[in-house]
Amino acid sequence: SRSISLAVIPGDGIGQEVVSEGLKVLSAVLPQDVKLETKTYDFGAKRWHETGETLTDSDLARLREHDAILLGAIGDPSVPSGVLERGFLLKLRFAFDHHVNLRPGKLLPGVKSPLAGDREIDFVVVREGTEGPYAGNGGVLRAGTPHEVATEVSVNTAFGIERVVRDAYARAQARPRKKLTLVHKNNVLVHAGHLWKNIFDRVGQEFPEVTTDYLHVDAATIFFVTQPERFDVIVTDNLFGDILTDLAAAITGGIGLAASGNINPSGEFPSMFEPVHGSAPDIAGQGKADPTATVLSVALLLQHLGYGEQAARIEAAVAADLAERGDAQRSTSAIGDALAARVSG
Amino acid sequence: SRSISLAVIPGDGIGQEVVSEGLKVLSAVLPQDVKLETKTYDFGAKRWHETGETLTDSDLARLREHDAILLGAIGDPSVPSGVLERGFLLKLRFAFDHHVNLRPGKLLPGVKSPLAGDREIDFVVVREGTEGPYAGNGGVLRAGTPHEVATEVSVNTAFGIERVVRDAYARAQARPRKKLTLVHKNNVLVHAGHLWKNIFDRVGQEFPEVTTDYLHVDAATIFFVTQPERFDVIVTDNLFGDILTDLAAAITGGIGLAASGNINPSGEFPSMFEPVHGSAPDIAGQGKADPTATVLSVALLLQHLGYGEQAARIEAAVAADLAERGDAQRSTSAIGDALAARVSG
Ligand SMILES: CC(C)[C@H](C(=O)O)[C@@H](O)C(=O)O
Ligand SMILES: CC(C)[C@H](C(=O)O)[C@@H](O)C(=O)O
Numbered sequence: 039s040r041s042i043s044l045a046v047i048p049g050d051g052i053g054q055e056v057v058s059e060g061l062k063v064l065s066a067v068l069p070q071d072v073k074l075e076t077k078t079y080d081f082g083a084k085r086w087h088e089t090g091e092t093l094t095d096s097d098l099a100r101l102r103e104h105d106a107i108l109l110g111a112i113g114d115p116s117v118p119s120g121v122l123e124r125g126f127l128l129k130l131r132f133a134f135d136h137h138v139n140l141r142p143g144k145l146l147p148g149v150k151s152p153l154a155g156d157r158e159i160d161f162v163v164v165r166e167g168t169e170g171p172y173a174g175n176g177g178v179l180r181a182g183t184p185h186e187v188a189t190e191v192s193v194n195t196a197f198g199i200e201r202v203v204r205d206a207y208a209r210a211q212a213r214p215r216k217k218l219t220l221v222h223k224n225n226v227l228v229h230a231g232h233l234w235k236n237i238f239d240r241v242g243q244e245f246p247e248v249t250t251d252y253l254h255v256d257a258a259t260i261f262f263v264t265q266p267e268r269f270d271v272i273v274t275d276n277l278f279g280d281i282l283t284d285l286a287a288a289i290t291g292g293i294g295l296a297a298s299g300n301i302n303p304s305g306e307f308p309s310m311f312e313p314v315h316g317s318a319p320d321i322a323g324q325g326k327a328d329p330t331a332t333v334l335s336v337a338l339l340l341q342h343l344g345y346g347e348q349a350a351r352i353e354a355a356v357a358a359d360l361a362e363r364g365d366a367q368r369s370t371s372a373i374g375d376a377l378a379a380r381v382s383g
Numbered sequence: 384s385r386s387i388s389l390a391v392i393p394g395d396g397i398g399q400e401v402v403s404e405g406l407k408v409l410s411a412v413l414p415q416d417v418k419l420e421t422k423t424y425d426f427g428a429k430r431w432h433e434t435g436e437t438l439t440d441s442d443l444a445r446l447r448e449h450d451a452i453l454l455g456a457i458g459d460p461s462v463p464s465g466v467l468e469r470g471f472l473l474k475l476r477f478a479f480d481h482h483v484n485l486r487p488g489k490l491l492p493g494v495k496s497p498l499a500g501d502r503e504i505d506f507v508v509v510r511e512g513t514e515g516p517y518a519g520n521g522g523v524l525r526a527g528t529p530h531e532v533a534t535e536v537s538v539n540t541a542f543g544i545e546r547v548v549r550d551a552y553a554r555a556q557a558r559p560r561k562k563l564t565l566v567h568k569n570n571v572l573v574h575a576g577h578l579w580k581n582i583f584d585r586v587g588q589e590f591p592e593v594t595t596d597y598l599h600v601d602a603a604t605i606f607f608v609t610q611p612e613r614f615d616v617i618v619t620d621n622l623f624g625d626i627l628t629d630l631a632a633a634i635t636g637g638i639g640l641a642a643s644g645n646i647n648p649s650g651e652f653p654s655m656f657e658p659v660h661g662s663a664p665d666i667a668g669q670g671k672a673d674p675t676a677t678v679l680s681v682a683l684l685l686q687h688l689g690y691g692e693q694a695a696r697i698e699a700a701v702a703a704d705l706a707e708r709g710d711a712q713r714s715t716s717a718i719g720d721a722l723a724a725r726v727s728g
Contacts, residue, residue, distance in 0.1 A: 153499060195531065
């Protein structure tokens, strides 16, 4: 009989609330013969305040034993900016080599986009997750003086780019439109940009059926609002991917719906799935948060673990729920209940 | 009697066409007693193909003699990506220390935004123009091998940040809403981000009437499409500013309308004014390009040179023209004629 060992990290703010609903839907959709074992970890602001720890080596060793990780949200205004982001979220992505940061941008029927007109938006952003400007490679000189210099080094390797570019081609190849767009800024960031472009062109020879396209990041943001239909699969670096996926979430109904997977395709380390939204401390504990992004992240998790049929059932349930949602406000758990009922139906 | 000595750089593609109309409107709006002297320079793709030169020391010396520079567009697909951008556009911005890259984002009446609903968008982005990821500080190791590493170094100085931040506060102070938003990514790019934030907070003490706000760049892109009304003045780094201003152009009617000024506030070097759009080679020579962005750039130029009343007349003419424009397609020169007639009326 099969089993899934899942590490659950509710985290801060609304994290706890949305993760509960994600687990509710996960339990409802799994076949009877699959044993789900979950273990909850208390990472986040509270633990940092109490112990000064964000993510230790022994935490990583324990997390590594699981098949996958489900995360709610990490971050709180009481913690200085950067401490939990660099010390937990990015540390985990880097330690577990989550180089494929997968973020679908799909406008589902019934969902209101801030864009005018009827739009058909259905793309996937493959964001590199382990290098670029996120490498944490920078520093300061003459701190606190009028002559201070602060640097941030974007580190890009042929190894790191090639694997994520190849992953993106494979995803494009598997989709009906078979189109892949590289987004960078190779007219200014010439060193990194040309390395990306060269590898993109070379790997493309292995995928003759995939149509390719290159856009500078500034031009890409224009097309996101004027012509989002043109995108199928997008591959881009860590920072451009961060920016574009928030914009993608905005045009497809908001970060309340945006799912993401931090994937290690080799399976050497467990992959981590999380909603794109943050901890939203202003609405935490009020049962107001929309758990849909977390539920869709559970679908990505199932897909990754080989439960494609169950993933598709979650996506269909979300689509049906959204189509009927209207303007009525429902609580976090009401939405979770509705989705759980649909997937087990 | 007064005079303006203007360097004119038509450049590539539609550059020539839009610059002609910009000059037409400039001549029409200037008071009789102001002598306008223009000198045209042939920088761009053609010259690079013929001579291999983009912008020489002696070019810079000649340009420096002028009061200001009006540029159409530089760039052509026949030139490898980066050559003219780094070798001309950025070289000029850096050589003339254009640290205030000013880009208004205003939705004028009658202009269609891709955003749904009636939006009131009226903000200004103050983009740092002489450092950050644009410093040109990077390189490659083991080029062309599977072990290639490409770096890009964002260089940020207290000196460079403070002057642009102070300029942005002064602009916010002079506007009715008096609000300034800093955009960065200080939860990830902690060194540069904290330097920006510290200076932003410190300089803010000199402007007690200005309300301040901080947003991560990814969150800012969301607000650009969901709540652009919240912005008044935005100050940000070179790369984030590049991305946000194209998005700003998109939501306010497109880059056909977006103006920019590359300003050296001290006047030590001439400032340069250019439309945000590029050379658009696909429509070059057809009289189809919209010269409005160039005309609005002329307004920024006049404002900078102390002709505030004339600048306001151009803006009013553009607003009136846009309000009546409807869906009819007019040629480049027809739009220029209409605007020239309005400003001289
Ligand atoms: C919280 C932050 C570190 C993170 C990022 O920048 O990657 C977030 O914005 C995201 O997109 O997952
Ligand atoms: C052409 C390019 C170098 C330039 C930039 O990145 O600054 C352009 O995109 C702009 O915004 O003026």
